[in-house]
Amino acid sequence: MPSIFIAALVFACLCGISITVGYHRLFSHRTFEAAWPVKLFLLVFGAAAFQNSLLKWGSDHRVHHKFCDTEKDPYNINRGFFWAHMGWVMFREPSKFKDQFPMSRDLLKDELVVWQHKYYLPIAVLVGIVLPGLVGYLLGSALGGFAVIGFARIVAVHHSTFLINSLCHVLGAKTYSDEHTAKDSPIMALFTFGEGYHNFHHTFQADYRNGVKWYHFDPSKWAIWSLSKVGMAKKLKRVPETTIRNARIKMEQKRFAASGAANLISNQG
Ligand SMILES: [Zn+2]
Numbered sequence: 001m002p003s004i005f006i007a008a009l010v011f012a013c014l015c016g017i018s019i020t021v022g023y024h025r026l027f028s029h030r031t032f033e034a035a036w037p038v039k040l041f042l043l044v045f046g047a048a049a050f051q052n053s054l055l056k057w058g059s060d061h062r063v064h065h066k067f068c069d070t071e072k073d074p075y076n077i078n079r080g081f082f083w084a085h086m087g088w089v090m091f092r093e094p095s096k097f098k099d100q101f102p103m104s105r106d107l108l109k110d111e112l113v114v115w116q117h118k119y120y121l122p123i124a125v126l127v128g129i130v131l132p133g134l135v136g137y138l139l140g141s142a143l144g145g146f147a148v149i150g151f152a153r154i155v156a157v158h159h160s161t162f163l164i165n166s167l168c169h170v171l172g173a174k175t176y177s178d179e180h181t182a183k184d185s186p187i188m189a190l191f192t193f194g195e196g197y198h199n200f201h202h203t204f205q206a207d208y209r210n211g212v213k214w215y216h217f218d219p220s221k222w223a224i225w226s227l228s229k230v231g232m233a234k235k236l237k238r239v240p241e242t243t244i245r246n247a248r249i250k251m252e253q254k255r256f257a258a259s260g261a262a263n264l265i266s267n268q269g
């Protein structure tokens with residue numbers, strides 16, 4: 001039985017990384033380019049996470065960035081924690097956009113993306129439910145495979161992704177910008193394959209890293225970097241170091257000025 005839990009953990013990592021590296025950083029933000037076998041793998045295991053086709057996911061995500069914290073933001077944190085976490089999935093209204101995939105025209109040009117969208121459900125069921133059952137059978141319990149490697153793993157990876165839209169807009173520091181609610185949290189990074197450095201990400205979304213310092217826990221960044229070292233990924237985008245430093249200093253100055261003003265008021269009082 002422990003082998004089923006280990007297999008579930010491996011599956012969770014494969015699906016979770018496919019969402020963060022593939023759905024998010026590769027396709028939605030185009031922070032690097034990947035060879036087709038990598039894209040195929042990320043699209044297949046991304047589908048197995050049961051978070052919709054990449055076309056739908058990426059479209060929602062780009063809207064989230066462009067209209068962050070407003071009415072048009074699909075997971076607007078100002079509508080409450082539950083809404084941003086999973087309420088938007090359960091109770092979302094019809095799209096406010098006429099176009100089915102606003103801002104995702106470039107993705108429609110990718111044959112693999114269109115293929116995944118067309119066959120999303122069969123791929124998701126085959127890789128996300130049937131394969132776990134098969135792995136469970138080989139490990140001694142098909143039912144355990146369906147229940148743990150399949151369904152429990154789907155729920156766990158769902159919540160890992162949902163946390164990025166909810167808690168990552170609530171907990172942590174505004175290191176680089178206060179123009180949006182996204183926050184940086186090393187603790188959240190542990191549960192989200194490195195996406196917890198969300199203030200950095202919302203401020204510099206073209207960068208393939210979320211944890212920008214080498215010691216920041218960001219397995220998605222390490223996976224992309226490793227792929228580039230074996231020739232499977234290229235053109236990794238990095239925001240210039242000076243731009244990042246200037247943004248951080250500007251925020252530190254703002255905080256310093258705000259604490260100085262607060263001290264002045266309390267001294268006068
Ligand atoms: Zn993003």
Ligand SMILES: [Zn+2]
Nearest residue numbers: 164165182198
């Ligand atoms: Zn966000």
